[in-house]
Amino acid sequence: MWEDRAIDAAIEARQRAYAPYSRFRVGAALVAGEHLVAGMNLENRSFGGTICAERVAACAAWTSGWVPEQHPWQLLAIAADEDIMPCGICLQFLSEFAPELPLVLVNTESNEVRRRTLRQLLPERFVGQQLPRTNPKTDS
């Protein structure tokens, strides 16, 4: 049920992508606990400022307070009009919050749906064990 809802939301979000340069429109929908939040790629003429749909969805979940500790991220559906695979930046970004996140990859042209996990696509993520970890709620 959640997977179907996420797929529909990703396909719908894709229609709202801002992709005037590449014309490559991508939608994503993240299931966070009992919540569903969508994102779409937002391009920028600086190109480096472009944000992928996957990270937009993750940031929208975070902004809504649906952080993984309280609302486990259970599924991310990603839709495009060709076989889609998250970029390396998105894999690393998402792995910080949900390293085992199931991914549902939807090709809206062929209607093919492929399933992977984040761990499969990024088995050895950067963890930065030397980096100090602070608690943003208690440390300033």
Ligand SMILES: [Zn+2]
């Ligand atoms: Zn990406």
